[in-house]
Amino acid sequence: MRKIGTSARPIGLLLAFTLTILCGALTGTASAAVPGLQIVSVTSSSNSDFSKGVFADCPSGKQVLGAGGSVNQGGSKVVMDQIVPSSGLTRVTVSARETEAGLATNWSVTAYAICANPVAGLERVTATWSADSSAAKNVTGSCPAGKNITGIGGSIGDGEGEVLLETVAPLITMTSGRTSAAEDTTGFAGDWSLTTYAICASPLPGQQVVVTHGPDDSAGIKDAQTACTGGTRTIGVGGAVSVPPPTLGAQGKVVMSHVVPVTLPHGALSSGNEVAGQPSAFVWHASAYAVCATP
Template identity: 45%
Template sequence: MRTQKQARRFGARASVLVLGLVAAGAVIAPASPASAAVPGLVRVTATSVSNSTDFHSTTATCPAGKVLTGTGYELNGVTGEGVVDDFRPNGGVAAAPTAVTVGAYESDATALNWSATAYAICANPLPGLVRASTVGASNSLDFRSVVANCPVGKVLTGAGYELNGVTGEGIVDDFRPNGGPATAPTSAASGAYEEDVFAGNWSDTAYAICATA
């Protein structure tokens, strides 16, 4: 019988994937009729080896000359027993992201063969594209939440997160861009729970992919 926390985990995993793709899709559907189309938009995929080991990781890298504007992921064959621990775009405050890494653990031991797929939404270079990040406090509390804000004058095109030190015992419950129907998003929030009681210290990192408005 699944525990209440395990039930919460399955709902969280679904929302994480959907919201990850929503954040990625923000650049495909401009908020304003005056917005220009994103030039050279393509999707790149990369899938890890399929086996029954506890951890799988893969990186989707944009073609040469293109940059990362959005992200997504998929777990294949694990039927609810896998949790994405890393959903991390590369780059930094002075470097445009060009790849996204997805890492996933088995939340409970399974003999099934499974794999992880990373999706990178890539485009010709956008003005001012950077990756912002915020690392939350490291402690043993059950829940933590952190927000990555775009630099002033930039808007959110994609997002990611990373759980640090919890190795499969943490579940991202919230993965949420701000903004609205008439407001461009400028930040991404990540909130995570412990799947089961975990005595170690751990933290959550939120990532925001941002471009000049």
């Protein structure tokens, strides 16, 4: 297990518990259980550098089923722009950078790899919206026929801290996952791209997607936590920040700061920070997603 930067250190999270759980139906024919589940997390050095990257490697012989990341002490002035499982599914890389407002205090970034012994049919599928000047983008990555999503990642290319990742989430159907991103409220003059990384495998016992949506209000910091059910455990995580339907996304007004696995109870946590200067009446919510399966 290695990283970019100095020695790893743990991250503490004291955030809210589950509000609502929606379960996805099983698809396909179940294969063997998920042996050797293990969460590996690595945290970068904490300093005032404007950008940071870190990676978490699975132990030898294990592969990545799910990926997550977090920005620590970054508040509303640090953008997490990459949560990327490697092509060989042995590593998760997470990167972040300060917004154009800058941040004078120290902050760090953490990468999470949810690892297990190899499971049948495991592969990474990518889908990209090529670089252009669109103000908002969303990309769906679909698993091959007969496979389910176990985890998801996303990355913004050339956003320069002025494009905010708003969704990195598996769909309830378990056949695909989606990422979305938007330029901040001051706009971005350059071209940027968005890529979705779907981790797919043959269906697993007890596999389901659970999601919790936090409250719709104008609080500046929000979180949501969801829990696996029926003795299943987390194999993948996702998160989103959004304004109430029918509008999707957070319109470039919220920085997503955590998309992480939790173990008590098993599930996922997502959180966000409203970008400084937004109107007090701006209403939004955080959502947490977990892909669960029988260990």
